[in-house]
Amino acid sequence: xxxxxxxxxxxxxxxxxxxxxxxxxxxxxxxxxxxxxxxxxxxxxxxxxxxxxxxxxxxxxxxxxxxxxxxxxxxxxxxxxxxxxxxxxxxxxxxxxxxxxxxxxxxxxxxxxxxxxxxxxxxxxxxxxxxxxxxxxxxxxxxxxxxxxxxxxxxxxxxxxxxxxxxxxxxxxxxxxxxxxxxxxxxxxxxxxxxxxxxxxxxxxxxxxxxxxxxxxxxxxxxxxxxxxxxxxxxxxxxxxxxxxxxxxxxxxxxxxxxxxxxxxxxxxxxxxxxxxxxxxxxxxxxxxxxxxxxxxxxxxxxxxxxxxxxxxxxxxxxxxxxxxxxxxxxxxxxxxxxxxxxxxxxxxxxxxxxxxxxxxxxxxxxxxxxxxxxxxxxxxxxxxxxxxxxxxxxxxxxxxxxxxxxxxxxxxxxxxxxxxxxxxxxxxxxxxxxxxxxxxxxxx
Numbered sequence: 001x002x003x004x005x006x007x008x009x010x011x012x013x014x015x016x017x018x019x020x021x022x023x024x025x026x027x028x029x030x031x032x033x034x035x036x037x038x039x040x041x042x043x044x045x046x047x048x049x050x051x052x053x054x055x056x057x058x059x060x061x062x063x064x065x066x067x068x069x070x071x072x073x074x075x076x077x078x079x080x081x082x083x084x085x086x087x088x089x090x091x092x093x094x095x096x097x098x099x100x101x102x103x104x105x106x107x108x109x110x111x112x113x114x115x116x117x118x119x120x121x122x123x124x125x126x127x128x129x130x131x132x133x134x135x136x137x138x139x140x141x142x143x144x145x146x147x148x149x150x151x152x153x154x155x156x157x158x159x160x161x162x163x164x165x166x167x168x169x170x171x172x173x174x175x176x177x178x179x180x181x182x183x184x185x186x187x188x189x190x191x192x193x194x195x196x197x198x199x200x201x202x203x204x205x206x207x208x209x210x211x212x213x214x215x216x217x218x219x220x221x222x223x224x225x226x227x228x229x230x231x232x233x234x235x236x237x238x239x240x241x242x243x244x245x246x247x248x249x250x251x252x253x254x255x256x257x258x259x260x261x262x263x264x265x266x267x268x269x270x271x272x273x274x275x276x277x278x279x280x281x282x283x284x285x286x287x288x289x290x291x292x293x294x295x296x297x298x299x300x301x302x303x304x305x306x307x308x309x310x311x312x313x314x315x316x317x318x319x320x321x322x323x324x325x326x327x328x329x330x331x332x333x334x335x336x337x338x339x340x341x342x343x344x345x346x347x348x349x350x351x352x353x354x355x356x357x358x359x360x361x362x363x364x365x366x367x368x369x370x371x372x373x374x375x376x377x378x379x380x381x382x383x384x385x386x387x388x389x390x391x392x393x394x395x396x397x398x399x400x401x402x403x404x405x406x407x408x409x410x411x412x413x414x415x416x417x418x419x420x421x422x423x424x425x426x427x428x429x430x431x432x433x434x435x436x437x438x439x440x441x442x443x444x445x
Contacts, residue, residue: 011206014042017198021049022167026196030135030184031171034202034231039171040078043067043131044086046169047111050129051087054109057156061108063126063166068147070137072115076101078133080113087111116142127151127166135170136180143179174233176407181233202229217379221372237402240368240409241419243375244397253278253286253387261288261309264425265301265328266417267344272296273417274305275393277384277425285374285426287386290393290418298344302351318352325354327425330361358424358432365407367423370431384426393418 010018014037020026033039050065067083069075080101093104101113114122116132119142127150132138151166174180187197202208208229217225221243226232259278266273276289291304305326310319326348348355374384375397386394400415402408409416 010042010045011038013198013200013204013206014038014045017042017169018045018049020196021046021169022053023196025194026187027165027167027194028183028187028192028196029167029169030180030187030195030197031169032174032180032184032197032199032231032233033171033205034200034229035173036202036208037200037205037231038207039133040082043079043133043169043171044082046129046131047083048086051091051105051109051111053156054128055105055107057158059109059128059154059156060126061110063109063128063154065109065111065128066114066130067112067133068114068116068130068138068142069133070115070139071117072101072113075113075115075133083111083113119146122146123150125150126153128154128156129166130168132168132170133172135172135183136175136178137172140179174227174231177233177235184233199231201231214379218377218381219373220378221369221376222378224369224373225378237404239398240400240402241372241375241397243372245376246394246398248382249375249384249397250386250388250394253288253385255288255309257311259323261324262425262429263305263324263326264421264423265326265348266421266424267298267329267331268417269297270295271417272298272301273421274301275390275418275422275425276305276309277422283383285384287384287390287393287422289387290390292392292418298347299351302348302353305353306351321352322354325356327356327428329420329424330358356428358428362427362432364409366431367420367427368409370427371419371423374426374430393422 017029017031020029031039031042047065047067053059054063054065067075067079069078083103084096087103087105091105093106093108096103103111105111109128116138119139123146127147130147130151132143132147147168151168154166155162155164157163170183172180183195184197184199186192187195203210203213213229216229220228223234223242227234256278259280262277262279264275264277271292271294274291275287276291278286278288280286289308291301291308293300293304305324306319306321309324310321311323312319328345328348345355345357376382386397396415396418400413400419401410403410
């Protein structure tokens with residue numbers, strides 16, 4: 001049976017983090033955990049306890065209790081329903097405020113959901129406790145300039161002794177060596193005297209079976225797997241597509257007229273770029289070609305694809321394009337005055353191509369991770385191979401690097417267009433899970 005903490009059943013590792021709460025040597029706790037560890041479940045127990053202790057210890061009603069996430073939208077989606085579950089109606093002064101995402105307790109204390117993207121607007125009240133979720137994705141200045149000062153003035157009494165200073169728990173999965181790593185280090189042996197930190201893998205949480213871990217290992221690239229499931233701090237300097245190795249990923253990948261063609265497309269005018277792939281029966285994905293057209297447009301790219309890979313039909317002016325699907329840059333849905341108000345996607349449709357487009361851009365790192373995972377998964381399996389004729393693609397995969405001190409590819413190198421095109425295809429095809437994906441069929445035929 002799970003250990004019980006304020007009527008919420010916690011796993012042993014979750015309970016270990018919980019039991020250090022409200023100790024002087026762990027005023028600021030950092031829990032770095034793999035995905036599905038149960039951080040949100042732990043958060044419910046933490047918020048419930050803070051609500052109870054605020055009344056028990058005579059905390060001023062001016063000092064609030066917050067759950068914070070990188071954005072308000074994310075905070076509301078992840079935790080608002082769970083907070084209402086954690087705080088029973090018998091503790092509440094009335095109905096929760098659905099607009100502000102706040103609960104007023106009978107004690108007069110306010111519990112609130114906040115986003116740290118607009119942290120300047122959060123100044124004003126004091127804080128008794130703050131739970132910060134996805135800490136690695138939050139702006140550090142929100143902590144330094146707003147949250148930390150708000151915790152400083154809180155006062156409460158334990159057995160007649162006054163204590164000064166609220167408490168915080170920062171939880172999340174690492175994102176390189178940023179402020180999350182710095183605060184985690186403060187909580188380790190020899191660090192700050194009022195910090196305590198833990199690092200637990202997804203498996204440690206007891207919520208994800210080993211079989212699921214192994215499936216993830218087969219799907220993800222090694223660095224992403226270590227970061228997301230093993231809570232490893234990974235260095236994002238150096239090559240963006242580090243999993244690509246010429247000796248392993250480059251081999252003869254001839255075009256097979258019997259197989260469909262999948263085209264990833266980047267809409268930069270200079271150059272227009274496309275990566276062309278075929279999916280084999282054995283599960284391998286072969287890059288059979290690349291198209292780069294300097295100072296060009298979508299019409300010219302469409303004509304070039306038809307010229308190279310269109311099948312001749314009864315009418316030579318209308319080649320058969322049923323075997324070609326294009327996965328474009330989502331920015332192609334935007335209307336352009338240079339194209340008389342047409343979108344890049346509508347231009348492709350008018351040429352007769354099938355188009356499968358994402359409704360919005362994924363995070364760059366997510367798209368990069370999918371590509372790396374196809375070049376080489378964490379279990380060593382390689383799925384994507386590149387024909388030696390794709391010389392520019394090979395160059396870009398090998399030479400595109402991160403901007404120093406960031407996890408953003410350095411676009412100044414001019415090596416990002418073909419990899420972006422590849423990423424749009426691979427992410428849309430294998431990772432994109434929209435509420436309803438837009439697939440456009442032939443138009444103007």
